[in-house]
Amino acid sequence: MAAVPPDDLARARTALHERAPLVQCLTNSVVQTITANALLAVGAAPAMVDNEQESAAFAAVxxxxxVNVGTxxxxxxxxxALAARSAHDRGTPWVLDxxxxxxxxxxxxxxxxxxxHRPAVVRGNASEVLGLAGAGAGGRGVDAVDGVEDAVAAARDLAGRTGGAVAVSGAVDVVVDATRTVRVPGGDVLLTRTTGAGCSLGALAAAYAAVADDPLTAAVAAHLHVxxxxxxxxQRTQRPGTFATAWVDExxxxDAGALREAAERLA
Structure with a gap:
């Protein structure tokens, strides 16, 4: 049996559209607009409540x-810290980027x-995951200098600590929990030339975590959707500016059928 059944991915997409989860984003200042637009595009409701006076109270609802530590x-x-603690205390899924x-x-x-505070999903590139796990020195700023497969053991170690899923982004994304591994191929190199694409992926993982009981399913659905x-x-453009707009449109x-069909590529 597949680690994540295609029907589970389709159900998560349908649930996201029907339930319009409210996603609180404590994210970096560079990517707030595209992150909000990406969440709106998939059917979620973004809220950029990131000050210490309100973050815990908003996480409670x-x-x-x-939580994206970019800036x-x-x-x-x-x-x-206040938002993550509040989310954990109330059993609300949260994502660490x-x-x-x-x-x-x-x-x-x-x-x-x-x-x-046990994030449901950790999402980063290979160097970030290795650095978070204490197994590497980090990358070149936001760019990875390590290969995805080099970070799989560290990702599984983190998943064991958090009880959730860890996603490592690259040419082929790898998503793990304590016992399962899923590889998600596809995407396009223009994502790497679109400011905020990876950060938006973290936001989509949060949206899916709100509607899927299984963190691995949520992370795989977000990666496959992106x-x-x-x-x-x-297929519409090969220029980064128009690609960003076309990507939000896409x-x-x-829809659920597209995710179910695309699940055939998972390994």
């Missing part, structure tokens, strides 16, 4: 929470401390 300072770190973790001490410490939309967008167009 949100359907899911995204970090002390105040944002406190807000993130450890942007550039491993190479910089402050964000690495903040992200590792956040693991205590990949299919990118492939469709790349995020809206990918």
């Amino acid at each position: 949100a359907s899911a929470v995204l 970090l300072d002390e105040a944002k770190a406190r807000a993130m 450890p942007v550039a973790v491993g190479g910089l001490e402050f964000r690495t410490r903040v992200a590792r401390d956040l693991l205590a 990949a299919v939309a990118a492939e469709r967008a790349a 995020l809206d167009a990918v």
